[in-house]
Amino acid sequence: MREDLQVMLEANPAHRATLDGAVEMRALAEAVNRLAEHHHALLERVEARVAEAKRAVEDEKNRLAALISELAQGVLACNLEGQILLYNNRARQLLTSNHAASGSGGGLVGLGRSVFGVIDRPLIVHALDTIHAQLAQKRPHPVARFVTTTPSGQLVRVLVVPVLGNEIVTGFVMTLDDVTRPVEQGGRRDALLQSITEGSRAALGSIRAAVETLQSFPDMPPEQQKRFIGVISQETHRLSERVEGAIREFSDAMKAQWVMxxxxxxxxxxxxxxxxxxxxxxxxxxxxxxxxxxxxxxxxxxxxxxxxxxxxxxxxxxxxxxxxxxxxxxxxxxxxxxxxxxxxxxxxxxxxxxxxxxxxxxxxxxxxxxxxxxxxxxxxxxxxxxxxxxxxxxxxxASVPETIGFRLPNLAGSRPEYYDFDLFSQQPSSPALDQRKLTELKYTVFDTETTGLEPSAGDEIVSIGAVRIVNGRLLLHEAFDQLVDPRRPMSPASIKVTGIDPSLLQGQPPIESVLPAFHRFCEDSVLVAHNAAFDMRFLQMKESSAGVKFTQPVLDTLLLSIIIHPNQETHSLEAIAARLGVNVVGRHTALGDAIVTGEVFLRMIPLLAERGIHTLREAREASQRTYYARIRY
Known part of the structure; x- marks a missing residue:
């Protein structure tokens, strides 16, 4: 009864106490449920009024998101720790290379990620120093500029503007313009002008000397006249060829301006x-x-x-x-x-x-x-x-517009959440991760689908799905979703459960290519999974061949559910989701299960706090004391 009441108060107001036990207990449960109905109705009326009051603000926010998302210019906003709290799609395209997506180099752009993974720290630090100097001199509009090379090899011009709070710099905004083509065209234009100038000077000098000689000596013998006229003809021909070549090169430069x-x-x-x-x-x-x-x-x-x-x-x-x-x-x-x-x-x-x-x-x-x-x-x-x-x-x-793994899914009815201004107020990151509160951490919630249930017997991963949690928000539009060629048959049971046709796996990248991409996607975050020991065993068995190692802390929603609700009969993902009021969508797909697990985990955090579990260390230690923590795969 106590566990049911905690769920109603902290996670799912629609949950109801079980009508079980002696007559007196059933009567008490009925009374509790009537009180819960009244409480739920009051909450719904309050939420309706709040939603109405927020609607105008939400409209403005959505308009801002739409405008920023569609800008042709890249936009990034960061707090002073370099955490990205706003970005648009153009910035992600400019700063995320194909190598980064495949896990072999570079960084990723996402909320809560470090901008220093995609732009060199010294450049940004120097720009901020310049801005502080301008502020000290009372300049009205402090800005700083620099040009850098992106992970894809493009030249990008960056404009840095401070974000001020009470006349103190609390963060900065960067706009990014791709100047690769203009710089290349400028170089070709300069080389072309230099070539025409230097090549034409000698030819014109020879022509001028020949013409002046002919004018000075009109009675020059025919043989000599013929020789000077030949010089004029030859130099004119060379000059004409040089001009024609310049025109062709200029035409090529014009073609290079075409946008693909x-x-x-x-x-x-x-x-x-x-x-x-x-x-x-x-x-x-x-x-x-x-x-x-x-x-x-x-x-x-x-x-x-x-x-x-x-x-x-x-x-x-x-x-x-x-x-x-x-x-x-x-x-x-x-x-x-x-x-x-x-x-x-x-x-x-x-x-x-x-x-x-x-x-x-x-x-x-x-x-x-x-x-x-x-x-x-x-x-x-x-x-x-x-x-x-x-x-x-x-x-x-032809083209494939998406890179391996990292993508922005098209989720109907929602706009990509490319911003989170609450990150402005986050405290600087600390190496003592275990002491951090659960509400302050970044998480990667993930799931795998496999050919079978025995990793030690040769079963392989066929799909990895993951989604990030930053500042208490599930970022559905920063997802990792990748099929994997297992290079072995799937069991009939796995085909039935996952719904993955083996033909879909043909031509997909192997785990040695996908695992580094996933490792980069989840770096600097706590891993979360349901029955995490199973998924982690599959990852760990491929660490050596993929050249990566997962050293992040891991939380398991299965173990956390046992901590929160030790008296419940089942702790399957479906049962937990039903208790906490989470809709199950896309079950037994890697990304679908990751999203459900993420929603469940967010609703567990206040329930853990009710039991005195606030930090990562407290959650890990409590998990290790549960019976299921002894399971090994």
Missing amino acids: EDMLGEDLVAAACRRIEARLGLAAKIDAVMPDLWVRVDSFALVQVLSYLAARLKEDFGLREVRFRLEGDRRLAHLDLVWRGAPLSAETVFAWESEPLTAGGEDIPLTVKDVIERHGGEMWYQRDRPAQESYFRLLIP
Whole structure:
């Protein structure tokens, strides 16, 4: 009865006492439940009023989140300890390298993580010193700037602005701009100007000397005149070649400004169809497009190419309809522009590839060949005689927009939580982690799915899912979710429980690649799992081959449940979730179970406090005294 009352008060107001035992106990339980109903109704009315009062604030917060999330400029806000308390998607893209995602280097961007993992500490410290000096001089708008290289090798210009509280610096905001391309273009432009200047000076000097000599000696013998005229012709020719080369190089520099972006192939085809129908009055239809195929393209230039080819087909051959097909793999995509009849000669195809793009009244000083070469692809013409159709096939690069493991899931009905301003007030981190309160720590809640239940007998991990808890919040949008190739069959029981078809594991990375990525994802945090001994045994058996070691403290919600509710009959994840009022979604998927475990753990913290367990050490020591802590895998 006492445990039921604690759950009602601290974790789940909808929970009710069990109607069990003697008549007097059942009567007492009924009275408690009536009181709980009244208490729950009062709470719901209070919560409704609070929610109404907060709605306007939430609207403002969501607008701020939407604006920051969609900015083309990277934004990071940190407290003085360097903990990230706000970031947007652009900052994450700039500062998280593919190597970091695969666990081989660099850091990750996330709430509560250290900014010094992605930007060198001395640069930021120097910027803050500059700001403090400006504040001491009473400068009205103190700022600092520096340029750094990201883990991906890009050059980023950083603007640092202080966050002030009572005229004291409590943190800082950084905006990030990718200046890689402008710097490279500036270098090429300077080299080009220097080449033209130095190369032209000598040629012009020779031409000028020859012209002045001819003017000074009009009666010069024909042989000598011929020699000086030859000098003028030769130097003029060299100067002309140098200028032509400069024009070509400048053209290449202009092409380098094109922005390549990841987009769904079906969106690219749909954009081409809309443009062709609107600008050319030509029917454009889609034959077949592979779903979920991503391509990395300059969509504007590529749509211009498709519109130009369609325009030539209409103008030169009177076509009334074109069709599109798109298929491919993780490396290349095949985009086909298809029409019936009107076979083309090799000369026509060559001419169309080499002429400037003109479509729908727009002229662009680029050719089809220029655009295709920019994409590192190819284009050819082919005739399918049995089908009586012709087509241009464009080979363009496919892309995989997400890296191994670390991702931002698309959870319906919620906006990514890219900010937590409460981190401004957190105390500096301490090496004495065991003395920290449970409410102050960062956690990685994780789960694994496996081929079977015996790690010592050769069973392997097939999936790892994890989610972070920072400042008492479950960050659903900072998740790790990765399938793993186990390189051995799954047991029928595991297939039935997990719902993972073995075919889904083919082509997935091995555990030696995934485990370093997961290790980096959960660094500087306490690990949390349900029946953690089972999952940790699987991880520890692969530490040597993966080159990592998990040394973080571990908390187990199974053991914590026994501490909180020693008189309950079962401590399965489903039973605990039901007691604490947590909805179970995605059960027996690694990420789904991790999310449920995280929700359960957050509701356990106040219940642990009721039993006098406030710090990490107290929670670990209490867990070790339980019976289930003796289980070994």
